[in-house]
Amino acid sequence: MEKHLDLEDIYLLYINDLYAYIFSLCKNKSLAEDIVQETFYRACLYLETDNIEKIKPWLFKVAYHTFIDVIRKDKRLVQVKDDEVLNHLLDQNQVKSAEDEYMVKDQLNDWFRVVDQLTLYKRNVILLREYYQLSYQEIADMLNISLSKVKVTLYRGRKEIEKKLD
Template identity: 80%
Template sequence: MEKIKPWLFKVAYHTFIDVLRKDKHLIQVKDSEVLNHLLDQNQAKSAEDEYVIKDQLNNWYIAVNQLTVSKRNALLLRDYYQLSYQEIADILNLSLSKVKVSIYRGRKEIEKKWLDDYS
């Protein structure tokens, strides 16, 4: 079962790229499941807590969207889908070291953006 997971992600990823190439449009998706998952994890107790979490999530989405495609894909597969580095390498047809570097640099870029915006 575990060996099927990277293959399925790879097929889905390449299908997504094909659709983007055909449409030639930039599609931005707001994933409400991510928000609900985050809210459930943090057990938001008040409207203020919920607002802060939504704001942080929105800012994270903005920062991730500013990354290059390879960094964005690697970061999302690692942090949201919690795939291993090797699974990500298999899905994206990249070397293991390239995946690690992309994720590291993507996280650093997001951290720098947050520090610049909130300092």
């Protein structure tokens, strides 16, 4: 574990990414907030006891498992469209002009619309790799699957996205 980071530092570093990730999975603002809060609660419990080498993949794994736990408990998931994920992406890309912002937002809308049509499993793998830039191995470790399964899922998901965008 990165010894110089305490829970508050970790929270400040990853709160926006975790929220955007969970929101992109559940499409429900209040549910995403609850899951992120529960994720940091669980992180607080295990942070000192586990020997964690890389915080970000571990935190995303905790968030994903928290999401799955919540979904299993409550199968009635209400999806609400929200621009927060897009605004988060626009802020990160630091778009320069209104025209650039419109183009990026339009492309992201199309991409997210297509990604939303994928199965939850494919969507999760695609988001972890394409948006959060986790390595194949980190995704495999996070989801407890083989490296080849990650690669196959990414390949099929990308082909599906490409087909729907064309």
